[in-house]
Amino acid sequence: xxxxxxxxxxxxxxxxxxxxxxxxxxxxxxxxxxxxxxxxxxxxxxxxxxxxxxxxxxxxxxxxxxxxxxxxxxxxxxxxxxxxxxxxxxxxxxxxxxxxxxxxxxxxxxxxxxxxxxxxxxxxxxxxxxxxxxxxxxxxxxxxxxxxxxxxxxxxxxxxxxxxxxxxxxxxxxxxxxxxxxxxxxxxxxxxxxxxxxxxxxxxxxxxxxxxxxxxxxxxxxxxxxxxxxxxxxxxxxxxxxxxxxxxxxxxxxxxxxxxxxxxxxxxxxxxxxxxxxxxxxxxxxxxxxxxxxxxxxxxxxxxxxxxxxxxxxxxxxxxxxxxxxxxxxxxxxxxxxxxxxxxxxxxxxxxxxxxxxxxxxxxxxxxxxxxxxxxxxxxxxxxxxxxxxxxxxxxxxxxxxxxxxxxxxxxxxxxxxxxxx
Numbered sequence: 001x002x003x004x005x006x007x008x009x010x011x012x013x014x015x016x017x018x019x020x021x022x023x024x025x026x027x028x029x030x031x032x033x034x035x036x037x038x039x040x041x042x043x044x045x046x047x048x049x050x051x052x053x054x055x056x057x058x059x060x061x062x063x064x065x066x067x068x069x070x071x072x073x074x075x076x077x078x079x080x081x082x083x084x085x086x087x088x089x090x091x092x093x094x095x096x097x098x099x100x101x102x103x104x105x106x107x108x109x110x111x112x113x114x115x116x117x118x119x120x121x122x123x124x125x126x127x128x129x130x131x132x133x134x135x136x137x138x139x140x141x142x143x144x145x146x147x148x149x150x151x152x153x154x155x156x157x158x159x160x161x162x163x164x165x166x167x168x169x170x171x172x173x174x175x176x177x178x179x180x181x182x183x184x185x186x187x188x189x190x191x192x193x194x195x196x197x198x199x200x201x202x203x204x205x206x207x208x209x210x211x212x213x214x215x216x217x218x219x220x221x222x223x224x225x226x227x228x229x230x231x232x233x234x235x236x237x238x239x240x241x242x243x244x245x246x247x248x249x250x251x252x253x254x255x256x257x258x259x260x261x262x263x264x265x266x267x268x269x270x271x272x273x274x275x276x277x278x279x280x281x282x283x284x285x286x287x288x289x290x291x292x293x294x295x296x297x298x299x300x301x302x303x304x305x306x307x308x309x310x311x312x313x314x315x316x317x318x319x320x321x322x323x324x325x326x327x328x329x330x331x332x333x334x335x336x337x338x339x340x341x342x343x344x345x346x347x348x349x350x351x352x353x354x355x356x357x358x359x360x361x362x363x364x365x366x367x368x369x370x371x372x373x374x375x376x377x378x379x380x381x382x383x384x385x386x387x388x389x390x391x392x393x394x395x396x397x398x399x400x401x402x403x404x405x406x407x408x409x410x411x412x413x414x415x416x417x418x419x420x421x422x
Contacts, residue, residue: 013052013115013122015165020128020137022162023333025149029139034104037144038390040124041097041106043090044281045394049073050169053118054086062111072098083119119170127337130172132180132187137162138336142389144382150333151382154325157198157332175344185224185231186342189214192235193340197332204328205421208359209252210238212414215341215348225342257422263307265409265420266364267300269357269402284387288365295368307364314367317376326381327363334358337393345396346403349414354403356417361388361402 057069075086091098101107108116125143129136139146150156174183196207218224224231241247279286296303318324341351369380392398411417
């Protein structure tokens with residue numbers, strides 16, 4: 001590689017220095033490279049190449065990289081935009097990215113510099129978004145190191161202003177179809193839901209339930225999304241009700257956990273053919289299913305009978321070991337990633353249903369592992385979150401299917417979903 005080519009590579013992606021609203025753990029995050037327990041440098045995920053990076057790789061003169069690029073960089077003919085112009089394909093018989101060297105470090109970054117990475121490799125696990133002009137940054141907890149940082153301490157999800165540089169082409173913007181008022185309303189409701197989930201005076205199930213009230217009202221009164229005055233009035237009414245002795249929390253006091261409902265839904269989701277199929281391509285997920293079956297059994301009758309006791313013991317364990325903050329951190333992070341509840345691709349109630357499924361999913365698997373170990377364990381909870389995020393969160397079709405699973409099981413209203421939350 002010549003000095004001239006090095007200079008060209010450094011200029012390949014123009015960066016902008018800016019500031020983001022971000023959870024505190026992101027200030028500590030950095031890739032651990034070969035020490036990662038579940039690397040993203042794998043072709044079990046498609047490694048998409050933007051058009052600029054594809055062209056750079058195909059025209060590379062570097063004597064070590066050129067044979068790799070010729071063999072493993074392919075055009076994606078089905079691509080509809082420049083962000084997925086090409087892809088890196090696997091070595092036969094291996095799921096490792098073929099650009100990893102013997103030390104499991106990226107040979108592209110070593111020889112050409114970080115700016116030669118594709119946008120996909122550059123940005124992961126971070127997700128950046130813009131809401132009414134405010135820039136947000138969060139990380140997907142499918143990354144083991146991000147999951148460890150986000151879930152290890154109660155304060156990890158406090159918000160900070162994070163100085164950061166971002167590639168010009170990755171700078172987010174609100175969809176042109178969204179009016180200024182619609183963006184303002186989405187921001188107000190998003191921040192209100194984050195405040196609810198962060199409020200320590202509310203139990204997590206109460207915070208989730210109130211988020212459900214917001215989503216249900218949006219579904220019932222679509223005009224709330226076109227009038228900031230009306231949406232602000234909804235938020236204010238809920239805040240006032242939270243302060244009243246006969247308000248919303250009093251209404252929720254009659255809600256009781258229904259372990260039978262929870263068990264049936266968990267069994268339904270865990271038994272979906274696509275759920276089981278995913279175990280063939282992810283060993284960590286296959287291991288979780290094996291451990292679940294060891295505790296709850298594979299037959300439906302035994303599964304439904306064993307689940308209530310496992311969950312009752314779990315509730316006691318996380319309180320005794322001060323780990324109840326972990327699920328809260330997880331849901332706050334997930335709400336940030338999805339721009340809950342008015343992010344793209346789902347209605348407000350679909351977004352709420354999907355959040356409920358994710359909550360039930362992580363809670364139930366964490367309880368299963370604690371039953372095997374005899375105690376709740378932070379490392380096990382982090383493992384559950386990271387594995388489920390890795391397998392499912394990046395599959396939007398599957399996430400929608402899981403949310404629809406609530407409806408197929410009869411959970412079509414907020415009232416019917418509340419017993420799932422306790």
